[in-house]
Amino acid sequence: MSKKPKAVVLLSGGLDSATVLAIALEAGFAVLALTFRYGQRHQAEIAAAGRVARAAAVEKHVIAEIDLRAFGGSALTDDIEVPKDRKADEIGGAIPVTYVPARNTIFLSHALAFAEVEAAHDIFIGVNALDYSGYPDCRGEYIDAFEVMANLATKASVEGKRKITIRVPVIKLNKAGIIRKGLDLGVDYGLTMSCYDPGPDGAPCGRCDACLLRLKGFEEAGVADPLCYSSGGGG
């Protein structure tokens, strides 16, 4: 067994969380990756998470089932149409229909359970306050409040043991900054998948907010996106 301290890393299979995983490894953590099957329209991102976890040789990769469809309320879990071809200034302002109610709270709660069982004290999440300013649960003040709550929620907190730290290493980076950081750390973005609405062949659409932000990020970083897009994006 590894003597490194353990950290739980929330791994969606997208670009941000793949970068965060590389940052956690670089920081010397033994990584416990956690991915959710939550009624996504497509399973392509879970496959991507598996590829990223294998490439990074994580200690453990758990795929937990959760049932966000039970409540509805989002284009990512319901039959609401995913918006396409929005302009940059339309993305990130108002809360988009792709917002999943309380998603990061549910994800972090599971990460907290995993951390407690594994005696890990660090939880990494790839939230980004810049590109996702419309998502309440991507803001620093939300993350801080979650950390306070987490440190009252666990056995370790009652027993006076080491605190839980929620780490958000890309929260202040833009997409290009995240990509540059990841490339420095050797992340293979060809393994990742960011699309909200991939085609039947699993190819990203190139037109949803997530694809548009990703493409813009690669453009600004001055490198080509290694993915092949359904609709001819990807530089």
Next chain:
Amino acid sequence: MSKKPKAVVLLSGGLDSATVLAIALEAGFAVLALTFRYGQRHQAEIAAAGRVARAAAVEKHVIAEIDLRAFGGSALTDDIEVPKDRKADEIGGAIPVTYVPARNTIFLSHALAFAEVEAAHDIFIGVNALDYSGYPDCRGEYIDAFEVMANLATKASVEGKRKITIRVPVIKLNKAGIIRKGLDLGVDYGLTMSCYDPGPDGAPCGRCDACLLRLKGFEEAGVADPLCYSSGGGG
């Protein structure tokens, strides 16, 4: 549709949450009951939640699947033995093996998603700081921290709308007090199920911590427990 304000009530099928449901109804809320299937050893408590929800004629009863077994770490989800026949002073001190890591955090996170989708502003949970002092996530300070976090997590909080309130109406009552309160409100405790380890016929064991606390509660309240116990408890 009801014009009453909506409230999400976490409903386990046990005595505490059945009482809390009655309190929410009495307070004038239209109740959205939420029960979890989380890899319990027995499904008897989900059946009990269904009976309680039907008897109370709730607006909606959602049973959400969650996968706490993915992480392990508790006698309620793993193959660890549930302790039996413990003395009153052994129950509630140290954190018991029946503690499920981060369970209330995961439950409340889902309740928050449900509340957000349904535009409910109140979440009721039957935590009890007295009988479950060993559970970190049953303490008032934990609940307060969750509420602060919840009010940064949601769309409504960003848009400056009404706050989420986490209501814990039985947190300071002992079991006898909860039972008296519930009987005043007409709760039929014969529909509920508190046991951690019911027999194959679904009958409560009468010997686990939950059964022992329940039996003691009925004794102190001076009424008979309407349930039939496997091992001859139940007054």
